[in-house]
Amino acid sequence: MLEAHNLSKTFGAHTALKNLSITVPAGETFCFLGANGAGKTTTINLFLGFLEPSAGDARVDGKSVKDDPEAARAVTAYIPEQVALYPELTGFENLAFFARLTGKEVPDELLQASLDRAGLLREAVNRRAATYSKGMRQKVGIAIALAKGAKALLLDEPLSGLDPKAANEFCALLADMRSDGVAILMATHDLFRAREVGDRLGIMKAGELVEVIETKSVTGQQLEEIYLAHMHDGQETAA
């Protein structure tokens, strides 16, 4: 479970995130939508302990990120837009390395099973990561989450730059993980994909969560209208 209670972050005079309170229970996918600078990535960084909150608290599986960041990270997996792997190591070696950073002994069989489930072809497993496409890197990222038994998955624009086939495969993997009881928080610009994978959608604007929508309650057209209305709201007022 992912929880944010009045979570805020300021950089000097600029407020990047203001009083965010959300709960993403196990087995749910919550997607943040918003323009650049809306506070999506800041929220993910606060959940990862990459940033110290100015106020409030972020929790992963009940563990306070601020008080015990390592314990929180041990049950969290993170997939950025570009999964960073060591180019000189193979996909399998990268997976083994990152999965074992929690301090748990992860057997090779589980690592291979994770790669299989993530859909990385066997012939690619022992190739150096330098030769991997973005889609293959994302699959290794998912395999890391599977192998370490992550209870929460944080994704920051993971679909950006993926071809439609790879994006479809990736979304299917996310659905798979959700059904395993993983709490998923994804930041994205892609309304179509957000509606496809998300159970709930949160629209962010200027550091604030301005609306939360149940995905099933809106069509794609309606979602786009709601989103654009929020994006244009301030501009019309100013005009």
Place this chain on the structure above:
Amino acid sequence: MIATTIARKEVLLVRRDRRFRFIFLALLLVMLGAVLLGAARTDTFERERANALAADRSVWLDQGARNPHSAAHFSRYAFKPIPVLATLDPGSTDYAGLAVWMEAHSRNPATFRYAEGGGALSRFATLSPAWVMQTLTPLVIILLLFASYAGEREDGTLRQLLSSGASVGAVFWGKLRGALTALGWIYLPLAVLAVVAVTIIGGGAAQTDLLLRLVLMLLSYGVYLFAFAVTAMGISALCSTRRVAAIALFTFWFFATVLMPRLSADVATSFAPQPDGFEVSNSIDRIGSAFWNDETVRANARQEALDEYGVASADELPINYAAYELQASEVYGDRLFDEEYADLDAGHAAQEAVVDALALVSPTIAIKRLSAGLAGTDRLHHLAFLAEAETHRRQIIKQMNDDMMHNAGDAGYSYQSDPAFWQEIADFSGTTPLLRAHLATYLWPFLLLLLWALGAYLFARRAVARASNLESAK
């Protein structure tokens, strides 16, 4: 466990990088070349010393019947023994002089500096194992570690690494262990090469002093290279990209290993200027003739002789007075020489103190002092040779003065010693001082090295913690 996982990954990355295989091999070959060159130099020195000693002895013994004072001016040479560890670190061997002419009335400085006569080839010969360890190996360490953190930050793997649950401490220890393992790959073959070379040159003689020197030398270089390794990690952690880290570390390397050691000698000379060779030579001449130019001193010496033998005039003395006066002039000169050389030594010690202080800004200065000291090729060991040569000079000049004093009678300077007498004049056989007696001298540079290693470790720890603060690791 996490640190071990990170260390294994670091080692694997180094092993996978073909550039490092090439660099390690190149370093090993340069070290091998330096050891062979050092061994050849030590062997040449020893052969030349043995030849010179044999020639000097032969000329001395074959001089025939001669007045002993004339022989004392003709005299003999003290040739400096070259320690086995000069193979690894020649220190000041090329510049300090290899022989002392043990002449009557004159405490001569050491002459025959190898650097003066070596020509272009001798300049190449400064490629020594010590130089490889002091200058080249830190450069290899920098090549190995400059991307340690900066590269991870640039590639985004640092963020991935830290988001996986590894603590800052585990990341630091893992990377340090990885770096030390790679450092071990560099250091151990070089150390083994050095030990094998010394064992072969030393004829397999496992002398306690030699072993102590070698062990401390290897320990000191270990501390020195550790300081460089953690400094490289720390600087890499503070830099945002590989390029910036490489520039920062090469600047540090140039400053610490090339610029500061050279600059320290110039700074020391400016702070504590010393008389040049011409001035020293003039002082030696002045002291040598001081007794003969001072009538009061000569009169006092005459009175002492009369009192000692209980006679009223020099004619009544049972000895040759000219020889007595020669010995009195030696004793008088010895005191003045001691004062003159004490002043010179104090000046050199002041220069060394300046250099020691500058070791605070460069660990290379500290290791240079320490390494040459442990090899027995520094100023302290040269002074020990000079002191031993001077003791021998005083002894053999007295032997010759005594011969003339007791055997010349009225013949005075016409007296000629029996050729057999020359065999009673012993050859000079210098000894290398035992390290145990001088350990305190090397405590300061060793403590400085430890201070550098500790400071570099704390700096790296802090820099890594800062780099792992993810507000700066984005």
